[in-house]
Amino acid sequence: MSVTIMIPERIDPVDAPEGDRAGVETLATTVFRNASRFTGFAEEASELAESKWYWTGSAADAYGTHAARFATRHATMGETLKRVGQGIDHFSEQLREAETAHKDLTSRISSFHACRGDLRAKVDGAGEVTEAEIAQLQEESRQLSTTRDTIVSDIARFQQQVTANEQALVQLFTRTDTAGEATTKNAGIDPVALGAIGRMPSSEDGPDAMAEWWKSLSAEEQEALIAAYPDRLGAADGLPAGARDDANRISMARDIAVLTEREADGTLTEDEKQVLENARKAQEALKTADDYVMPGTNDRPGGQLWLYDPDAFGGDGRVAIAVGDLDTADDVAVSVPGIKTEMTGAPGGVRDAANLYESARYNGDGSSVATMFWLGYDTPDEAWDSATLTEGRAADGGERLATAVEGLRASRAGDPAHMTAVGHSYGSTTTAYAATDHDLAVDDVALIGSPGAGPADHASDFSVGADHVYDGRNSHDPVAFLGDEGWARKSGLFGAGLGVDPSSEDFGAHRFEAEAIDRQSYPLTDRHLDDHSKYYTPDSESLYNLGRIVDGHGGDVNTAEHSYDPWYRAAVDPEKDRTPTSDVPGRSDTGTGIS
Amino acid sequence: MSGEVTYDNTMPSELDRRWTLQAAEMTAVKGELGNASIAVLPPSAHAAARAFFDAWEDIALKAKVSSEVYSDELRAAGTSYENLDAEVARRMAALGGSS
Numbered sequence: 001m002s003v004t005i006m007i008p009e010r011i012d013p014v015d016a017p018e019g020d021r022a023g024v025e026t027l028a029t030t031v032f033r034n035a036s037r038f039t040g041f042a043e044e045a046s047e048l049a050e051s052k053w054y055w056t057g058s059a060a061d062a063y064g065t066h067a068a069r070f071a072t073r074h075a076t077m078g079e080t081l082k083r084v085g086q087g088i089d090h091f092s093e094q095l096r097e098a099e100t101a102h103k104d105l106t107s108r109i110s111s112f113h114a115c116r117g118d119l120r121a122k123v124d125g126a127g128e129v130t131e132a133e134i135a136q137l138q139e140e141s142r143q144l145s146t147t148r149d150t151i152v153s154d155i156a157r158f159q160q161q162v163t164a165n166e167q168a169l170v171q172l173f174t175r176t177d178t179a180g181e182a183t184t185k186n187a188g189i190d191p192v193a194l195g196a197i198g199r200m201p202s203s204e205d206g207p208d209a210m211a212e213w214w215k216s217l218s219a220e221e222q223e224a225l226i227a228a229y230p231d232r233l234g235a236a237d238g239l240p241a242g243a244r245d246d247a248n249r250i251s252m253a254r255d256i257a258v259l260t261e262r263e264a265d266g267t268l269t270e271d272e273k274q275v276l277e278n279a280r281k282a283q284e285a286l287k288t289a290d291d292y293v294m295p296g297t298n299d300r301p302g303g304q305l306w307l308y309d310p311d312a313f314g315g316d317g318r319v320a321i322a323v324g325d326l327d328t329a330d331d332v333a334v335s336v337p338g339i340k341t342e343m344t345g346a347p348g349g350v351r352d353a354a355n356l357y358e359s360a361r362y363n364g365d366g367s368s369v370a371t372m373f374w375l376g377y378d379t380p381d382e383a384w385d386s387a388t389l390t391e392g393r394a395a396d397g398g399e400r401l402a403t404a405v406e407g408l409r410a411s412r413a414g415d416p417a418h419m420t421a422v423g424h425s426y427g428s429t430t431t432a433y434a435a436t437d438h439d440l441a442v443d444d445v446a447l448i449g450s451p452g453a454g455p456a457d458h459a460s461d462f463s464v465g466a467d468h469v470y471d472g473r474n475s476h477d478p479v480a481f482l483g484d485e486g487w488a489r490k491s492g493l494f495g496a497g498l499g500v501d502p503s504s505e506d507f508g509a510h511r512f513e514a515e516a517i518d519r520q521s522y523p524l525t526d527r528h529l530d531d532h533s534k535y536y537t538p539d540s541e542s543l544y545n546l547g548r549i550v551d552g553h554g555g556d557v558n559t560a561e562h563s564y565d566p567w568y569r570a571a572v573d574p575e576k577d578r579t580p581t582s583d584v585p586g587r588s589d590t591g592t593g594i595s
Numbered sequence: 596m597s598g599e600v601t602y603d604n605t606m607p608s609e610l611d612r613r614w615t616l617q618a619a620e621m622t623a624v625k626g627e628l629g630n631a632s633i634a635v636l637p638p639s640a641h642a643a644a645r646a647f648f649d650a651w652e653d654i655a656l657k658a659k660v661s662s663e664v665y666s667d668e669l670r671a672a673g674t675s676y677e678n679l680d681a682e683v684a685r686r687m688a689a690l691g692g693s694s
Contacts, residue, residue: 018638018639022635023632026632027631027635030631034651037620038624041624048610048665055601055603055606055676056600057599057600059672074658077654081651166640173644174647177643178650179654182651
């Protein structure tokens with residue numbers, strides 16, 4: 001009896017997407033730079049049209065009217081050219097994604113061919129075989145055919161996407177290649193995007209409505225919208241993080257190119273100088289996230305620019321950058337920084353996020369992780385800022401944090417991540433406001449170096465419930481001693497303060513070990529301000545325990561004895577007398593970290 | 596029409612200077628857009644990209660020329676004002692007799 005075992009056909013190699021990505025990015029920068037020149041040209045023309053301080057009369061009026069029209073026309077041209085730059089920059093991002101997809105397909109094809117070779121060898125080498133062996137070979141053949149079908153289908157989808165990207169680029173050029181088109185309102189915007197933007201809900205409709213709208217769009221509409229309206233989409237709560245990332249990268253590249261041009265020609269205003277600095281710091285931080293590879297592994301989670309708003313809050317800026325994929329990660333952490341953190345501090349915030357990522361993965365259960373540095377609120381400028389002594393910024397920030405988390409949740413409806421909010425310093429008070437007053441939709445909350453839990457008197461006031469509230473306090477951190485503890489409430493004494501100390505036994509949170517490796521002290525005190533900034537230090541107790549919480553295993557943290565305040569003396573922190581550990585497996589070993 | 600006619604004789608030189616700078620700016624734009632490398636794009640987009648950059652090079656050229664025209668016209672306006680002033684002065688002086 002002869003038996004036929006089908007060997008699936010080979011798969012032809014797939015052509016790589018065409019185009020030089022770095023060159024395309026440079027081309028986008030060239031277009032942005034010249035868009036900026038057109039805008040500057042139009043602004044100067046507008047000023048030159050107003051020349052009444054030199055002359056008046058009919059001749060002056062005629063000149064002024066003519067020159068003003070000229071200025072308006074060229075201002076529109078500048079906007080058009082800027083949109084073309086956005087479209088080219090978006091194409092470079094699409095090219096990057098296509099290159100990644102091509103690499104993946106090529107790898108899968110190679111793997112398929114290896115399996116195919118193995119099957120052929122088995123079949124060719126088979127002599128007398130049992131029925132069970134035949135069944136095994138047939139099963140392998142069937143599985144290989146299924147694999148082949150999937151790869152072939154993915155190749156077709158890949159090629160369609162590459163073609164669609166290139167066609168969109170062609171249309172971008174052809175829609176703006178005449179003077180008439182260049183001066184038309186909305187020139188350079190894909191009609192598909194114009195149609196879809198009209199159906200975009202307002203932010204007041206909530207992130208669920210935004211998420212539904214996005215899902216209702218075709219892939220073509222989504223791509224066109226990102227290229228045409230990056231500023232609106234980049235901050236839209238409810239959109240997938242991947243879409244926001246694409247949009248924000250375009251805005252950032254545009255801002256840097258345009259403002260660098262103004263910097264070069266000396267026309268940068270003071271406000272623009274700050275915006276440019278913020279944009280450059282965001283770029284630096286994003287590069288850290290993009291390039292991050294977890295030490296000792298091939299795990300390269302990639303970065304996402306989830307929020308980019310460089311001129312918010314009077315120039316302090318808003319930014320959020322993730323290490324990992326917020327759209328797919330099993331565990332998502334949102335780290336909320338505290339006082340003095342501005343957009344220029346993004347690189348440090350992303351390094352902390354990368355360290356937290358590593359800790360969660362290194363000691364984790366194998367689940368995927370994303371950790372985000374979230375600076376979405378207006379932090380007080382200094383420790384002695386009046387805003388620091390009161391809770392107004394924290395209250396406002398808490399609402400913003402809750403909205404941001406709601407947006408993350410809405411973008412993953414049906415695929416919820418385990419989410420943790422980690423608030424540091426004043427950011428812990430902000431997080432407490434979100435969890436107490438705005439039903440913060442996370443699973444766990446961790447407060448570190450907290451000066452007070454804002455409106456919460458007890459951990460059970462938090463939306464997550466007392467059992468999911470954690471606190472880490474380094475006994476040498478002076479800021480963490482600002483909170484109210486015991487019978488003498490500072491808020492009652494001075495009318496100001498940031499709430500109850502969450503490390504105290506009265507508060508009811510799980511206190512975890514968080515002593516800094518190299519604790520410092522000022523003369524005559526047991527504390528040092530530097531110890532306020534060591535909670536994300538690699539191989540520290542704090543980072544270890546935060547990693548366990550983020551990974552969804554808060555029950556495994558190494559607990560610390562609560563501080564307490566006997567009526568007859570000052571508050572006592574039992575951790576002060578314990579020797580801190582570092583790099584101890586199961587206690588403070590978090591991997592290697594980046595500094 | 597304005598109710599009054601005034602003229603500051605620094606107008607032509609100042610506006611001429613600034614429009615000349617405007618023309619130089621557009622010359623730079625023309626050069627950059629004209630030299631933009633489209634070879635980095637996929638071949639399917641080369642023709643459209645070439646047409647686009649050619650068109651914008653032309654737009655920049657027209658903006659440059661327009662700026663120069665403003666310069667020329669404003670200089671000419673200054674000359675006209677000064678000529679008119681001189682002509683009127685000459686005619687007044689030619690009235691003769693004693694006032």
